[in-house]
Amino acid sequence: ARGRAGASRLLAWRGGRTEKVAVIGSGNWGSAIAKIVGQNVLDKPGFDKEVRMYVYQEKVNGRDLTEIINTEHENVKYLKGVKFTENVVACADVGEAAAGATLLIFVTPHQFLGSLCKPIKGRCARGARACSLIKGIEFDANGPVLISDIIKKKMGGMDVSVLMGANVANEVARDEFCESTVGYRKEANGRAWQRVFDCPTFRVSKIKDVAGVELCGALKNVVALGAGFCDGLGLGGNTKAAIIRVGLGETIQFCKMFYGGIKDQTFLESCGVADLVTTCFGGRNRKCAEAFAKAGGKSGWDKIEKEMLNGQKLQGTITAQDVAKVLRKKGVAHKFPLLSKIHQIAFEGAPVTDIVKF
Ligand SMILES: NC(=O)c1ccc[n+]([C@@H]2O[C@H](COP(=O)([O-])OP(=O)(O)OC[C@H]3O[C@@H](n4cnc5c(N)ncnc54)[C@H](O)[C@@H]3O)[C@@H](O)[C@H]2O)c1
Numbered sequence: 535a536r537g538r539a540g541a542s543r544l545l546a547w548r549g550g551r552t553e554k555v556a557v558i559g560s561g562n563w564g565s566a567i568a569k570i571v572g573q574n575v576l577d578k579p580g581f582d583k584e585v586r587m588y589v590y591q592e593k594v595n596g597r598d599l600t601e602i603i604n605t606e607h608e609n610v611k612y613l614k615g616v617k618f619t620e621n622v623v624a625c626a627d628v629g630e631a632a633a634g635a636t637l638l639i640f641v642t643p644h645q646f647l648g649s650l651c652k653p654i655k656g657r658c659a660r661g662a663r664a665c666s667l668i669k670g671i672e673f674d675a676n677g678p679v680l681i682s683d684i685i686k687k688k689m690g691g692m693d694v695s696v697l698m699g700a701n702v703a704n705e706v707a708r709d710e711f712c713e714s715t716v717g718y719r720k721e722a723n724g725r726a727w728q729r730v731f732d733c734p735t736f737r738v739s740k741i742k743d744v745a746g747v748e749l750c751g752a753l754k755n756v757v758a759l760g761a762g763f764c765d766g767l768g769l770g771g772n773t774k775a776a777i778i779r780v781g782l783g784e785t786i787q788f789c790k791m792f793y794g795g796i797k798d799q800t801f802l803e804s805c806g807v808a809d810l811v812t813t814c815f816g817g818r819n820r821k822c823a824e825a826f827a828k829a830g831g832k833s834g835w836d837k838i839e840k841e842m843l844n845g846q847k848l849q850g851t852i853t854a855q856d857v858a859k860v861l862r863k864k865g866v867a868h869k870f871p872l873l874s875k876i877h878q879i880a881f882e883g884a885p886v887t888d889i890v891k892f
């Protein structure tokens with residue numbers, strides 16, 4: 535693996551301008567990826583050595599979180615026990631975080647994206663490119679809308695790639711080996727992002743399929759709720775495997791129904807089957823859905839999120855609602871029995887035991 539990493543480092547960088555990377559977001563995943571990127575810009579040629587990270591300011595034990603990160607080099611709230619390299623600098627002002635950046639990594643929970651783009655647009659470098667690590671989906675009258683397309687529009691047509699994969703943040707931050715997938719539109723930008731993220735313990739492949747990669751990342755969070763319901767009911771591995779299999783099938787169907795040019799290979803990459811598996815076993819959506827099932831479906835999601843996640847945010851519940859709206863509006867909910875059933879259990883009072891009746 536080390537040989538491959540060295541070769542890809544040499545192959546990918548052919549000189550040119552110095553890239554300056556900014557990380558927009560500092561939650562559990564935002565912090566884990568900032569740790570990787572902070573180290574990579576030190577290890578590889580062609581990068582400005584400072585990585586600014588936008589931090590939504592809050593007090594932790596009476597101190598600003600930015601001040602804690604910049605003195606202790608640790609996000610004690612969202613990624614406790616893991617140190618950043620000292621070149622990762624926390625900024626509470628998103629414009630200041632993005633100032634002069636040529637490569638912007640968007641990694642906030644998707645409900646907070648809206649207000650962040652405008653101040654970034656005025657401050658980042660001309661010709662900057664973006665990569666979205668945000669797992670979610672929006673919709674309009676025509677159907678689903680990709681978060682990467684929202685960023686592209688808000689940023690004046692900027693090229694936006696995506697990075698999705700089997701990447702539970704705490705495991706990535708402990709340098710446990712895993713893979714991830716860059717989905718790109720422009721080959722050169724796909725290569726640029728691969729260089730930003732790839733390291734021996736975080737192996738990044740790329741594929742020209744932004745929509746496929748991104749939708750896999752969004753929909754697996756909904757399927758993970760189903761897996762959590764199974765866990766809460768005390769069902770075993772066979773049942774969860776069935777949920778994963780059917781969930782993958784409906785994910786593929788959703789992608790192909792709403793987007794052209796989706797590649798079959800995408801579903802076999804880390805962003806596809808691998809992310810689905812890890813999230814259904816080790817993710818926050820699974821964990822909170824298990825608690826929901828154990829409470830007999832009687833506990834609200836906001837309460838569960840607050841009690842179990844210490845400020846981290848569930849994405850699967852929002853995505854389940856957005857997906858259900860799209861499917862109903864298009865009159866195709868019956869073709870997605872598992873995704874529809876998960877929504878009915880999570881939001882419409884269907885019994886949790888119905889998870890196996892689809
Ligand atoms: N955590 C993971 O294992 C993981 C892995 C891969 C992808 N993702 C995806 O990455 C994205 C970001 O998730 P995360 O895990 O980094 O975040 P998180 O859920 O751990 O943290 C929530 C973040 O939102 C911020 N926040 C709270 N209120 C805010 C507000 N009003 N405005 C702006 N920010 C506010 C908090 O400060 C914190 O940084 C999500 O789409 C998630 O699905 C997460």
Ligand SMILES: O=P(O)(O)OC[C@H](O)CO
Nearest residue numbers: 699700701702817818819
């Ligand atoms: O913890 P979750 O459920 O948000 O999932 C985490 C990651 O998306 C896994 O790749």
